[in-house]
Amino acid sequence: MKNFSPGLLPTLITIPCVLILLALTVWQINRYSWKVDLLDTIETQLSAAPEALPSGDIDPELWHYRRVSLTGEFDHSHEIHLFAHAEAGRAGFHIITPFKRSAEGDIILVNRGWVPESKKAPETRAEGLIEGETTVTGVARKPWGKSWSFLPKSNAEDNVWLYGELTAMADHLGIETAPVFVELDVNDIPGGLPIGGQTRISLPNNHIQYAFTWLGLAAAMIVIYVVYGLKRGKATQNPDV
Numbered sequence: 291m292k293n294f295s296p297g298l299l300p301t302l303i304t305i306p307c308v309l310i311l312l313a314l315t316v317w318q319i320n321r322y323s324w325k326v327d328l329l330d331t332i333e334t335q336l337s338a339a340p341e342a343l344p345s346g347d348i349d350p351e352l353w354h355y356r357r358v359s360l361t362g363e364f365d366h367s368h369e370i371h372l373f374a375h376a377e378a379g380r381a382g383f384h385i386i387t388p389f390k391r392s393a394e395g396d397i398i399l400v401n402r403g404w405v406p407e408s409k410k411a412p413e414t415r416a417e418g419l420i421e422g423e424t425t426v427t428g429v430a431r432k433p434w435g436k437s438w439s440f441l442p443k444s445n446a447e448d449n450v451w452l453y454g455e456l457t458a459m460a461d462h463l464g465i466e467t468a469p470v471f472v473e474l475d476v477n478d479i480p481g482g483l484p485i486g487g488q489t490r491i492s493l494p495n496n497h498i499q500y501a502f503t504w505l506g507l508a509a510a511m512i513v514i515y516v517v518y519g520l521k522r523g524k525a526t527q528n529p530d531v
Contacts, residue, residue, distance in 0.1 A: 295526050296519030304515040311508035315501045322497035329493060336489075340427040343468070345394040350432035350469050355491070358472060360398060361425045362391035366412055368463050372451045374404060374488070382406040385484045386451075388465060389472075392423055397465055399456060400426065401473040403484030417481035428474040429489045433457070 296304075332355045340359040370386035382404050389400040409415050433456035436443075444451040446462045460467045476487035 293523040294516070294519045295523035296515055297522060300515060300518060304511055308508050308511050311504045311511070314504040315508065318497045318501035318504060322495065322501070325493065325495040325497060329491075329495065332491060332493075336429065343398070343430060343470075343472070345391070345396045345468070348469060350430075353430040353470050354432045355489075356430050357427065358430050359425060359427045360389060360391055360400070360472060361393065361423065362389050363423055364389055364400070364402075364420055365397075366419045368465075369412055369449075370399070370451060370459050370463070371410055371449050372401070372454070380406060383410050383450075384488060386459065386471070388463065388467070389426075396468055398468045399459060399471050400428070401431075401471055401488065403474060403479075403486035404488050405483045405485070409483055415481055415483045418479045418483045420479070426472075426474055426477070428472045428486070430470045430472055431489070432470055 335356045338357055340357040343353070343358040343360060365388040368388050372384040372386055373381075374384045375381055384404055385402045386399050387402055389398045390396070391398065405415065412419060431454070434454040436453055442452060444453060444455060444458070446458065449462075451459065454471060456467065456469065456471060473489045474486040476485070479486070
């Protein structure tokens with residue numbers, strides 16, 4: 291272009307920036323495809339029939355969001371209270387209870403469901419403390435911790451936990467457990483508490499929006515670069531204008 295003269299510095303800045311923005315666009319598109327496949331896999335797993343959870347050193351990633359069944363007994367004397375909000379923002383706790391399997395002999399931390407703050411103490415919902423051997427079904431979940439270091443810590447001394455810190459919970463109880471939680475399905479519990487079925491899939495798929503953002507920024511930089519180059523080229527050829 292005869293009148294196009296953007297200069298060296300704007301060119302050295304614009305070209306790398308545009309290439310980076312285009313690379314980010316492609317990356318977000320790839321992330322979108324990966325997230326769609328992941329959500330499809332989770333949906334398939336959640337709709338499948340429950341299967342027996344293997345004992346031993348299983349891979350939490352492979353069992354994350356898979357439906358499982360367990361047979362054994364709850365140890366209600368060692369409940370863990372995980373702070374959680376339910377519908378309409380009501381504060382309460384997920385009741386996580388050690389579950390010793392009858393055949394395997396191992397212990398699994400089972401999330402029985404949600405209770406309001408007023409029902410945190412087990413004696414306030416004694417009718418829901420199931421005794422004896424029972425078979426339960428639910429969803430296996432891998433542990434999780436703080437996402438940012440500045441977030442508050444769990445208070446193990448008061449048995450109030452903020453994150454799914456499975457290893458720390460097991461150490462607090464002085465037991466060895468399987469490396470996954472099991473979140474129980476909705477069940478008919480005497481007294482109605484805890485309320486099962488608390489599994490939530492929190493995997494937003496906004497990657498296409500992000501891709502358009504990066505692509506839009508790349509396009510804007512190209513337009514600005516071209517307009518600037520044309521104006522500068524015209525001014526260079528017609529210095530008196």
